[in-house]
Amino acid sequence: MEIAKPVFYLLLFPGFLFTGILGLFFMWVDRKVTALIQSRMGPPWYQCYADIGKLLYKQTIIPAGSNAFWFVLSPLIGLAGITIAATLIWLENSVPHVSFVGDLIVLLYLLILPSLSMIFAGSVSNNPFSAVGASREMSMVVAYELPYIIAIFTLILKVKSILISDIILYQAESGVLIGSLSGVIAFIVVFTCMQAKLTYLPFDIPEAESEIIGGTLAEYSGVLLALFKLTNAIMLVTLPLFLITLFLGGFNINSWQNIVYLVIKYVVILTLIILVKSIHPRLRIDQAIKFFWGPVTILAITGFILALIGV
């Protein structure tokens, strides 16, 4: 029976089902706000659910010359990774003294799995556009990983622990991590990397619909595409929550007041994401690499040095 509880957490609440439904809702928010910024009407509230529902009823098409086993497996890897990561973040915040599966390092590695799944998907599709997409996705992971790691270490340096519960506890005791200058810098760096993790503009280089027709996802259709959409939806909830956990003191869902706090924090970050997304054009991959290894890394290092001297 010991495993039954984690499985419930994982599949129903707060894992896959709950976060998925929530994610699809915020995906609609994203589309609606973007539409308003661009002076359009935008879709109705149920649009994203309808999209998934429709995709579930479509037939799966396997591209010629690709291997069905790997083609089907690819989207599942990312979904599995992000679901566990989402459950981990929810539980660490809302259940005291939980030891779900891992610490911050494990979480960082779990959050790579969606990217890995996109790369596999692009690679096995047997389509030149997808292959280009896979190569861009991988280059981008390599690019943002450097400042991202440095920024995360800034945080570990302050907290002196890699247990997520300790990070939350530290913030409860001595103020949120974004409260210091180095914390602000680390937040900006992680936020930028998160935009790339979400493959949102200006970093939607691996998908680039107008250039490489959706890149990694070019050949995906039906249920498998729906799985990718779900992965993205869960990421849209998980990554901001990750940011809230690390920098904004975490969250709690044990009272209405706390839930309102959480919603406010989340909406602020989501608004930032949507704003950045709406006002930037797409970068080229080499520009993105230079951007991440240049200014962003320098910023991250500055933040780190500031943290070292205790600012």
Next chain:
Amino acid sequence: MDIYLLVKTVILLPAIGGIICLFIPNRKRRLIEIITLTLIIINLIAAVNIFLTGNQRVVFERFPVAVMDMQLDFIVDALCAFVLIGISFFGVVIIVYSIGWLENIPRLKEYYTYILFTIGMSSGAVLANNFIVMLFFFGIIALLLYLLVGINNGDAASAASKKTLIIVGSTDVLMIIGVCIVYYLSKNMTISEVSIPVNGILTGFAFIFMISAAFAKAGAMPFHTWIPSIAETAPVSVLAFLPASLDKLLGIYLLARLVLNVFVIGTKMGFLLMFIGAFTIVSAVMMALVQRNLKKLLSFCAISQVGYMVLGIGTGTPIGIVGGLFHMINHAIYKSCLFLCGGAVEKETGTSELEKLGGLVHFMPVVCITCTIAALSVSGVPPFNGFASKWLVYQAVITKATATTGIKGALLWLFLVAAMFGSALTLASFVKVLHSLFFSKKPSGLNDIKSPNWFIKIPLIILALLCVFFGIFMWFPLKVFIAPVLGGDFIYFDFGLWRPVRATVLILISLGAGFLIYLFRYVRTLEVKDVFVGGETLDEESIRIPGTHFYGPIKSLSFLKGLYDRAENGYFDIYNIGKNIASNISGALSIIHTGILSTYLLWILAGLVVLLLISKLAD
């Protein structure tokens, strides 16, 4: 069983078998293989027995050697027993693979002889409890390495094997100097009785000299350059056996022995080790990223992984040493698996150039799956074994870094960034490999590819299963093999948190859940449609994207381009640097070397005068 007999068995039996093999003609190939395989399995059983008997001293007193109170002295402790099992296990794997993989090369019996000898001598080196005995075995191993690497005829092979011998041999010479210093300081040649704190210049040199030998064997920078050189010429089975598994075991064993027993290293030497480790991780993997040949890419990656072991052992904390040793065994497992997969591909397609390969997932599914598992392990994707050991190394460095302040603390964080970033770069290299070999479009020249035979596939499957097993049940190898090395019971490290079994179960459940959603609209006949290329009609070759094109933007970044160009021209190769220095010195000497007899007589006279003066002064 009698421990004396067991020790004799693991050292001498393979050697005797090797000599027997030399007398069997090449055309009786199966006989040679049966003998080799039988002996090596007996060897493995003996190694396991040695492991089970536990700590003992084994001194063969009937072989006293007068020099420096040397005895034929062996020791069985947790560290060497565990490395011994590793040596025999990889021996079995490689022999089984060679049966299916090796073509009928002219030096077939020599090949098996050398492999058997290497296993015997390595066992000796690992068990040796006397510096001279250990040096003796390491000397023979260097020679065997030279012979095995050059087993294929040809200029390139002989040049590469010469380079290998020079690098490994000269570091062995450094080790001899180190041993001399150790003897001078402690007046003792018995490894288990020596314990020297590294605190002065002399002890510092002794330590550095001795770890250079360990680095050359394991392939850590700056003594790594022989591995990429032999990658293109030596047979894949040799690559998988020597640089990927056995030499890593020996090198890291030696390093661990030096750090744990022989020397008591302080913070400075620890930092030196960690610096070398972190530097090796990033620079080697950056080279791996841009390679176009599979075997070369794998060899650079093998260098990079040594960095994690050195980094872990360099921390000097229990968790770091455990992580380093665990990474050593994990690396041997997945890297030999990767090399053997590469060998299978090379055997069936005739090439290891990434650009000429593709679409092999349809022809060799087993190789594809095992290769993917090994690639994910080496990249440290949870829950495979590479993640487990890297995670331990990270824990060690983070624990140390959070407890250290100032510049030293900053450096530790830098090492940590190097290690984690290196992991992302490794993933990038292997995405390139997987795409190039298996998932990209098949090049038009590649036809009639068969799936490899079972002698090739079984070792691959065993190694891939071990990758999964050691990853999920990581506490098993840690408890049984590695914790005893540090003496005492295994402590559950409570700094971090990683529950591999639960994580795996949950990953499987979510994979299953995703698959159930997929089955929602499952039709038994999957519809297959042509790929969408924007409605254009393009020929097959022009829409093929091989993995070698993946990281063009990174390679052409201005600050990396210069470094890459220099690295490709061998600018940073210690062998080339040494060669240049040597040729400069000999050039200077050749100016004096005129060939005129009267000048020589003058030099001799001048020398005599100097000698006389010195003897006069000495009086």
